[in-house]
Every structure is written in C-alpha cells, then in structure tokens.
Amino acid sequence: MFPASVFADAQALDIKALAHDLNEQGWHVVPQLLSPEQCAALRHNYRCDDRYRSTVVMQRHGFGRGEYRYFRYPLPDPIAQLRTRYYVPLAGLANEWMQRTGKEQAYPADHATFIEQCHARGQQRPTPLILRYRTGDFNCLHQDLYGEVHFPFQMAILLSEPGCDFHGGDFVITEQRPRMQSRAHVVPLGIGDAVIFPVNEAPRDGTRGTYRVKLRHGVSVVRSGERFTLGIIFHDAS
Numbered sequence: 001m002f003p004a005s006v007f008a009d010a011q012a013l014d015i016k017a018l019a020h021d022l023n024e025q026g027w028h029v030v031p032q033l034l035s036p037e038q039c040a041a042l043r044h045n046y047r048c049d050d051r052y053r054s055t056v057v058m059q060r061h062g063f064g065r066g067e068y069r070y071f072r073y074p075l076p077d078p079i080a081q082l083r084t085r086y087y088v089p090l091a092g093l094a095n096e097w098m099q100r101t102g103k104e105q106a107y108p109a110d111h112a113t114f115i116e117q118c119h120a121r122g123q124q125r126p127t128p129l130i131l132r133y134r135t136g137d138f139n140c141l142h143q144d145l146y147g148e149v150h151f152p153f154q155m156a157i158l159l160s161e162p163g164c165d166f167h168g169g170d171f172v173i174t175e176q177r178p179r180m181q182s183r184a185h186v187v188p189l190g191i192g193d194a195v196i197f198p199v200n201e202a203p204r205d206g207t208r209g210t211y212r213v214k215l216r217h218g219v220s221v222v223r224s225g226e227r228f229t230l231g232i233i234f235h236d237a238s
C-alpha cells in the first residue's frame with residue numbers, strides 16, 4: 001500500500017539554502033522530507049511486482065552488490081508528485097548553472113515539458129527506483145546518465161533508519177577536480193532525509209574563472225541490516 005496522504009504536504013525547498021549548498025558544498029539535504037510511516041510504506045511496496053518495469057541485480061553488472069527496481073508508468077501518485085514538484089525550483093538553479101558554464105541549453109519551467117523533450121529524443125522509460133541493500137551490499141561510484149538528455153540534479157531519499165535498521169551504508173559523493181586529486185564527501189542522512197546532488201558536473205569559481213568538476217555517487221558497504229532508498233531521477237531513460 002502507498003501512503004494515503006501522498007506527499008502533497010512534503011515541505012517546500014529552501015531555494016537560497018539549496019543554491020548555497022550546491023554551489024559551495026556540492027549537495028543539499030532536506031531533513032525529514034518523508035515521515036517514518038511514509039518510508040515504511042515505500043519499503044513495504046518493494047515486494048509489489050506489478051509496480052515495477054524491471055529489477056536489476058547489481059552484482060551481475062559490476063555495479064556493486066544489492067538490488068534495485070525501476071517503477072513503471074504510470075508512476076504511483078506520490079512518486080510522480082515528488083518528481084514534478086521538486087523539478088520546478090531545481091530547474092531555476094539548473095538554468096543558472098547552464099549560463100555560468102556558457103551552455104546554450106535551458107530547461108523548461110515544468111517537468112511535463114521536460115519529459116516531452118526526453119520522449120522526443122527516444123528516452124521514454126521511467127527512471128524513479130527503489131534500491132535495497134543487505135549485509136555486505138554496496139553501490140559503486142557511478143552517474144545516472146540514461147541518454148543524451150539529462151537533468152543536472154537528482155534526489156535520493158533514505159527509507160531506513162541508520163544505526164537501527166542498518167549499520168554502515170553511507171551515501172558518498174566524489175568530486176573529480178581538473179588537475180587535482182579527487183575529494184570525497186560522506187553525506188549524513190537520517191530516515192526520510194533527501195539529498196539533492198548533481199548528476200554529472202558542477203561549476204566552481206576559481207581564481208581564473210569558472211571551472212567544472214565531475215561528480216560520482218555511491219554507497220559504502222552495509223555492515224549489517226537492510227537499507228532502502230528511493231531515487232528520483234528527473235530524466236527518462238533510452
């Protein structure tokens with residue numbers, strides 16, 4: 001069963017804090033975006049086969065160890081709402097970043113129009129997913145680019161309680177800087193917290209103008225227990 005109160009009451013983004021964190025720190029956390037009850041409902045839903053279009057066993061592809069399932073269209077209401085609702089403020093920042101890096105591209109103001117653009121380019125399969133890790137599982141550093149068209153930000157929501165449901169299993173981001181060694185971030189997350197982070201690249205201000213860093217994200221080894229995440233990716237897959 002899905003949470004009845006969908007996520008219409010999910011808090012609005014603090015745009016200033018979002019822009020500050022993504023520009024200065026590289027990622028932004030929205031605390032308690034979902035309630036523990038909503039998280040439990042989503043974890044429970046992992047077993048409902050008819051909700052998903054495909055299931056990936058990560059070790060078969062060298063992606064790490066664990067499993068994830070992509071939702072099928074039509075997305076359950078709460079998932080669709082999260083995607084359309086958080087797209088809007090993020091599109092504003094995305095366009096600022098495009099200008100800073102001298103790119104012509106502009107993202108439309110609403111998600112439906114952006115999805116039409118994905119579909120027109122042959123990217124028609126939905127990307128929101130639920131990931132499940134058990135003891136010893138992990139997610140290798142990666143990027144969620146699913147075709148030529150991609151939205152520059154994505155969101156992951158932790159659905160399990162760290163220190164209780166599982167131990168280990170930290171969300172990590174690495175930042176590859178030009179002509180410098182890479183920098184790692186461990187993002188502290190509680191149950192229901194969302195992390196918003198760049199899919200591919202981020203602009204940084206340097207002494208000689210703006211430069212670009214390349215980002216990858218993943219999850220360190222889950223030492224014990226079971227850890228679930230909801231991933232919201234805004235572009236569709238080819």
Ligand SMILES: O=C(O)CCC(=O)C(=O)O
Pocket residue numbers: 131139144155156171217218219228229230231232
């Ligand atoms: O399980 C996690 O925290 C990472 C999930 C992930 O890779 C994603 O949502 O794209």
Ligand SMILES: [Fe+2]
Pocket residue numbers: 142143144217231
């Ligand atoms: Fe990912």
